[in-house]
Amino acid sequence: MASSQATAMIPFAEEQLAPLRSLLADSSAEQRTWLSGYIAGFQAANAPAAAAAPPAAKPALTVLYATESGNSEALAASAKREAGKLGFAARVLDMADASLDGLAKAGNLLVIASTWGEGDPPQRAEAFFAALMASDAPPLAGLRYAVLALGDRAYAKFCETGRRIDTRLAELGATRLAPVEECDLDFEVPARAWIGTTLRELGAETPASVIHVDFMRPPATEAAAHSRARPFAAEIAELVNLNSSRSTVRNFHIALSLAGSGLAYEPGDAIGVLPTNDPALVDDVLRAAGLDHDDALRAALATRHDITTLTQPQISAYAALVGDAKLAAIGADPLQAAAFRAERQFIDLLDAAPHKLAAEQLAGLLRPLAPRLYSVASSRKLVDETAELLVAEVAWEAHGRARRGVASGEIARRRVGETLPAYVQANRHFRLPDEAERPVLMIGPGTGVAPFRAFMQEQEALGQKRRSWLFFGARQFTHDFLYQLDWQEWLRAGLLTRMDVAFSRDQPEKQYVQDRMWEQRRDLFAWLEEGAVLYVCGDAAAMAKDVHAMLARIVADQSGRDGEAYLRDLVQAGRYKRDVY
Amino acid sequence: MTKPPSANEGIKAASRLLRGGIAEGLRDRITGGLAADDQQLTKFHGIYQQDDRDLRPERAKKKLEPAYGFMARLRVPGGVMTGPQWLAMERIARERGNGTLRLTTRQTIQFHGILKGNLQAAIRGIHAAMMDTIAACGDVNRNVIAAADPQRAGAHKGAVDLARRLGGHLLPKSRAWHEIWIDGEQVVPAGDAPAESEPIYGPTYLPRKFKIAIAVPPTNDVDVFAHDLGFIAIEQDGRCVGYDVTVGGGMGMTHGEPDTFPRTADVIGFCTPDEAVDIAEKVVTIQRDWGDRSDRKHARLKYTIEREGLDRFVAELATRRGRALAPARPYAFARSGDALGWSEGDDGRAHFSLFIENGRVGGALMAALHAIAEVHRGEFVLTPNQNLIIAGVAPGERAAVAALLGEHGLANPAGGLRRNAMACVALPTCGLALAESERSLPGLVTQLEAALAASGLAEDEITIRMTGCPNGCARPYLAEIGLVGRGPGTYHLYLGGAFDGTRLNKLFRRDLKEPEIVATLAPLFSTYAAERRPGERFSDFAIRTGVVAATTAGNRFHEDVAA
Numbered sequence A: 001m002a003s004s005q006a007t008a009m010i011p012f013a014e015e016q017l018a019p020l021r022s023l024l025a026d027s028s029a030e031q032r033t034w035l036s037g038y039i040a041g042f043q044a045a046n047a048p049a050a051a052a053a054p055p056a057a058k059p060a061l062t063v064l065y066a067t068e069s070g071n072s073e074a075l076a077a078s079a080k081r082e083a084g085k086l087g088f089a090a091r092v093l094d095m096a097d098a099s100l101d102g103l104a105k106a107g108n109l110l111v112i113a114s115t116w117g118e119g120d121p122p123q124r125a126e127a128f129f130a131a132l133m134a135s136d137a138p139p140l141a142g143l144r145y146a147v148l149a150l151g152d153r154a155y156a157k158f159c160e161t162g163r164r165i166d167t168r169l170a171e172l173g174a175t176r177l178a179p180v181e182e183c184d185l186d187f188e189v190p191a192r193a194w195i196g197t198t199l200r201e202l203g204a205e206t207p208a209s210v211i212h213v214d215f216m217r218p219p220a221t222e223a224a225a226h227s228r229a230r231p232f233a234a235e236i237a238e239l240v241n242l243n244s245s246r247s248t249v250r251n252f253h254i255a256l257s258l259a260g261s262g263l264a265y266e267p268g269d270a271i272g273v274l275p276t277n278d279p280a281l282v283d284d285v286l287r288a289a290g291l292d293h294d295d296a297l298r299a300a301l302a303t304r305h306d307i308t309t310l311t312q313p314q315i316s317a318y319a320a321l322v323g324d325a326k327l328a329a330i331g332a333d334p335l336q337a338a339a340f341r342a343e344r345q346f347i348d349l350l351d352a353a354p355h356k357l358a359a360e361q362l363a364g365l366l367r368p369l370a371p372r373l374y375s376v377a378s379s380r381k382l383v384d385e386t387a388e389l390l391v392a393e394v395a396w397e398a399h400g401r402a403r404r405g406v407a408s409g410e411i412a413r414r415r416v417g418e419t420l421p422a423y424v425q426a427n428r429h430f431r432l433p434d435e436a437e438r439p440v441l442m443i444g445p446g447t448g449v450a451p452f453r454a455f456m457q458e459q460e461a462l463g464q465k466r467r468s469w470l471f472f473g474a475r476q477f478t479h480d481f482l483y484q485l486d487w488q489e490w491l492r493a494g495l496l497t498r499m500d501v502a503f504s505r506d507q508p509e510k511q512y513v514q515d516r517m518w519e520q521r522r523d524l525f526a527w528l529e530e531g532a533v534l535y536v537c538g539d540a541a542a543m544a545k546d547v548h549a550m551l552a553r554i555v556a557d558q559s560g561r562d563g564e565a566y567l568r569d570l571v572q573a574g575r576y577k578r579d580v581y
Numbered sequence B: 001m002t003k004p005p006s007a008n009e010g011i012k013a014a015s016r017l018l019r020g021g022i023a024e025g026l027r028d029r030i031t032g033g034l035a036a037d038d039q040q041l042t043k044f045h046g047i048y049q050q051d052d053r054d055l056r057p058e059r060a061k062k063k064l065e066p067a068y069g070f071m072a073r074l075r076v077p078g079g080v081m082t083g084p085q086w087l088a089m090e091r092i093a094r095e096r097g098n099g100t101l102r103l104t105t106r107q108t109i110q111f112h113g114i115l116k117g118n119l120q121a122a123i124r125g126i127h128a129a130m131m132d133t134i135a136a137c138g139d140v141n142r143n144v145i146a147a148a149d150p151q152r153a154g155a156h157k158g159a160v161d162l163a164r165r166l167g168g169h170l171l172p173k174s175r176a177w178h179e180i181w182i183d184g185e186q187v188v189p190a191g192d193a194p195a196e197s198e199p200i201y202g203p204t205y206l207p208r209k210f211k212i213a214i215a216v217p218p219t220n221d222v223d224v225f226a227h228d229l230g231f232i233a234i235e236q237d238g239r240c241v242g243y244d245v246t247v248g249g250g251m252g253m254t255h256g257e258p259d260t261f262p263r264t265a266d267v268i269g270f271c272t273p274d275e276a277v278d279i280a281e282k283v284v285t286i287q288r289d290w291g292d293r294s295d296r297k298h299a300r301l302k303y304t305i306e307r308e309g310l311d312r313f314v315a316e317l318a319t320r321r322g323r324a325l326a327p328a329r330p331y332a333f334a335r336s337g338d339a340l341g342w343s344e345g346d347d348g349r350a351h352f353s354l355f356i357e358n359g360r361v362g363g364a365l366m367a368a369l370h371a372i373a374e375v376h377r378g379e380f381v382l383t384p385n386q387n388l389i390i391a392g393v394a395p396g397e398r399a400a401v402a403a404l405l406g407e408h409g410l411a412n413p414a415g416g417l418r419r420n421a422m423a424c425v426a427l428p429t430c431g432l433a434l435a436e437s438e439r440s441l442p443g444l445v446t447q448l449e450a451a452l453a454a455s456g457l458a459e460d461e462i463t464i465r466m467t468g469c470p471n472g473c474a475r476p477y478l479a480e481i482g483l484v485g486r487g488p489g490t491y492h493l494y495l496g497g498a499f500d501g502t503r504l505n506k507l508f509r510r511d512l513k514e515p516e517i518v519a520t521l522a523p524l525f526s527t528y529a530a531e532r533r534p535g536e537r538f539s540d541f542a543i544r545t546g547v548v549a550a551t552t553a554g555n556r557f558h559e560d561v562a563a
């Protein structure tokens, strides 16, 4: 009866109801809950505008991220979407723009932070991080938080930044909602799962309300365009080693055709490349594990697994797998592990205690193969649907084996006409100033010069004669002056105002860009005082630190002011930008 | 018939006594080169802009400019330097150059591949060792060369002393070299005329390079007839009483232009030692006033003399000096090559003449000479045959030097042909080279040695000289066998130059490839071995048997050519 009664009130024809009934019959409780939200959301989306006003009681959520190469930023964006669906009034905030005072009022806080350098926070987050760690940081009682830390187990201070933020927030009285989540380079799946779970836990107290599914807008453009998850097979249009045949190093100028991809980059952005492992090394790894007959695994090792990096957990895991006491001891001691890993790779681990492995055992030991980023060295305004990159070949010799960087080694092996899977990794922080008058000071030794070539191409295309000053350095003038003819042309045309170069191996005394900066300190400081934007790109380990120290010294020398404080102000004003790796 | 002056004349005139824009050019570190006009001016400072020709094909596609590097040439009157100076030059070569020293056919040392950014440091190092590069190139009197014959201590000292006096007297007076390379500061603003002047040269210097050599018979190692001006020492009772004076020698010519030719100098008289410097000054001023300033290919003194006639020239010299030269005295030369190995000097000191293949010192050889320079107290004498004499070895020192020579494998002499072989620099640094030379001759000599050995001539001395182009930097036209580059791997073969450097050779075969050179010479060697007269030189034999005609004067060089 009830059913017929109900039927009478149903505004559906019986044929329309049949599929709904069968769907509900097979559904789980969770699915049915979701469906009720879905229908409510559909209702809301189609209602007249006034009726769609969000309910007043939405809980607030801040997703605070600290990023260098954009991973945390991308995760933050997807956390915001997810949170929106779960009924939060969510906002995304870059730590570079965040202040500690505002944070106390945030209510709910999700932190997503990566670690750089040797356990350092991303550069643009340095000021916030320092304020948070400072002894005079304000109490944060009332704040509820959880931290997602991104890192790389190949580094000794794994996820250091995220860990320290997590500890510090608790010290300041905030409530930890979940333990800090530490992600390795294969963060995509675990990070998204953790975001989902954490948000749901956070929202458990608030009544499950409307699920915001966007029915009207076409699918997000991001989904259609090529991305890290769906890279574009970019054809190699040009591939030239820019160093002379007598150089001690190789840097490849590589032009990738983006024609038809819809990919668009701006000078300052990077191109992500999904590399393929050296087939010879794949074979060596398979052979070492007694798996050289396994072609399926061979294919997986080529493109999906990182078969070069060696991490401490891998040492322990392998030691356990093969029952090797010596390796187990090494794996258990960070110092021993560090010494063992110094110049070794995964293959050396297998060689240290050869053992036949099952395919799943080998695959289980390996991390996913991460993409590599390369600053674009071109402007689309000049080169159209092409992206030019400058790739330094990583190559060294250790323990009797010639070693190559995965991506740069692959690029060195490639030929024009072949393709590389690629996507665009935007870096909106590293852009030419909007004001055409504002001078730029560019410091980019080695491959660090790549984005500045993009800047110059952009200026050339726009016919913009902005005051610009470039510092470049390499080993030898004759053999390593990357893009020398381009700079000469821009200098002649007056597009590049000034250029200073340092070549470390041309004379008995080593000379670096910072030495040139010191020689030119008066002018350099004058440029800064005149409002120049300072860009530093390239090697993070040594160059960026030395250049930074030199900048501070120059400021102190020229003005008597505290150099570090001056530079901090520049960072805050968005006039000291670094893209270092 | 007044033709416009050559471009170089304008550059010199506008240079403010050799300054030009060199100082500014040195500050521009984005290019490794200098402005074209300044490249002409640096020559007067002993510095040439070059580029590594081996790398030329790849540079542009790598977005690199040509691989510029500078050659710097020392001024070493008579080729005499000390051990500490040698060590200082070696260090400059390692730290600022391409790691090699190149001993030249005119008793100096060349550095190659100095980057623009290192030039000042290199020249300062040279200056600190009390040496310089002033006027080592350019339209001025160059390094004065003198017989490298320390065995005859008195005569050698006299010749070197005259070389120093001549060189010093004819040095440009401009302070530009010191300003630009040593002080490094003053950049005289355009228009500000420097205070000094050039009393001998005038503001446009000479129409072309000018070279002086001093020979001490019986050795003609300096090839005195190859120079614009020469002095042949005349000895009486073991004492130098004066010099026969020669004028109008030169080697350079251009392929396919018969009005260019090598020329042996004419002997025009005799002078006493104290007249020599004044004679040199007057010859220089005649060339300054009479030389062709419109066509650099005819600007050397040899063409001035050909054009004006020797008599007119000699008369003009007498007029400018206020008196004529005394009649020339007899002299006799025996050889133009070096006598290698140990020799005892007439002053009790010993000398070791070390064969240095094509004058190139690097790697193991440089290390060996370094070791010797650290113990040796005497001199290092560069020879006009690109060799090096470890000179003035005191009796107590000799064993140590001999041991070092043995240890480094330098004691064993090469065969008769190789000992008398010379090649110019050519590729990869010389911008004028048409063919390889320094890098090619050693291998060719090895092949020819096999042919000589087959005829039993392995120890016979025969002079062979190769150049990468017809400019003649290794004086190939005065060799018994001359090879002159025509194009990659291709050479003209000349025969019949006198062993003592008194007669030019003659073109025998055109455009030979290396294997053809060997195939052409091998049968000549065997007939020479079979048919020569006692003591007859290979070149004299070739002329006697009609292989080539004798060249009796420079202006007949292109005549009677059978090839």
Ligand code: SRM
Residues within 6 Å of the ligand: B048, B050, B071, B073, B103, B104, B105, B106, B107, B108, B109, B110, B136, B142, B143, B209, B211, B223, B226, B249, B250, B251, B252, B253, B300, B359, B386, B423, B424, B425, B426, B429, B430, B431, B432, B471, B472, B473, B474, B475
């Ligand atoms: C290094 C040396 C050859 C060697 O293997 O030792 C040499 C090397 C060069 N000579 Fe020479 N010449 C050298 C002795 C000679 C000689 C031999 C001599 O003087 O006894 C001659 C023939 C004599 C003569 O002057 O006629 C000689 C006749 C030339 C010429 C032709 C000159 C002419 O008027 O015909 C040139 C080209 C020019 O001047 O235009 C030249 C030009 C050059 C240049 C500088 C090329 C250039 O102008 O760009 C060469 C540099 C090559 C390099 O990469 O180092 N070089 N050059 C000799 C250095 C001598 C020194 O220390 O001063």
Ligand SMILES: Cc1cc2nc3c(=O)[nH]c(=O)nc-3n(C[C@H](O)[C@H](O)[C@H](O)COP(=O)(O)OP(=O)(O)OC[C@H]3O[C@@H](n4cnc5c(N)ncnc54)[C@H](O)[C@@H]3O)c2cc1C
Residues within 6 Å of the ligand: A068, A069, A270, A275, A308, A342, A343, A372, A373, A374, A375, A376, A390, A391, A392, A393, A394, A395, A396, A404, A405, A406, A407, A408, A409, A447, A448, A450, A579, A580, A581
């Ligand atoms: C934002 C950003 C922009 C970048 N832009 C550029 C760019 O424009 N051009 C460019 O060339 N690179 C750039 N990089 C770096 C680039 O992404 C790669 O990291 C680099 O090319 C190395 O990758 P690979 O796969 O060739 O080497 P990998 O396989 O990743 O190997 C590199 C690792 O090898 C080890 N290693 C290297 N040398 C030695 C040695 N001598 N001894 C012992 N171990 C050693 C180190 O552990 C090192 O981390 C950028 C990076 C970032 C994050």
Ligand SMILES: Cc1cc2nc3c(=O)[nH]c(=O)nc-3n(C[C@H](O)[C@H](O)[C@H](O)COP(=O)(O)O)c2cc1C
Residues within 6 Å of the ligand: A066, A067, A068, A069, A070, A071, A072, A073, A113, A114, A115, A116, A117, A118, A119, A120, A122, A150, A151, A152, A153, A155, A156, A157, A158, A159, A160, A185, A540, A580, A581
């Ligand atoms: C130069 C460099 C240094 C790094 N240093 C560390 C480190 O010390 N510890 C760590 O856990 N991860 C380190 N990483 C790994 C990054 O944290 C990791 O790539 C992360 O995914 C980057 O996230 P982001 O794009 O948000 O900055 C480093 C990466 C690079 C390229």
Ligand code: SF4
Residues within 6 Å of the ligand: B424, B425, B426, B427, B430, B431, B432, B433, B434, B437, B467, B468, B469, B470, B471, B472, B473, B474
């Ligand atoms: S002879 Fe010609 S090739 Fe040889 S160094 Fe002289 S100019 Fe150069």
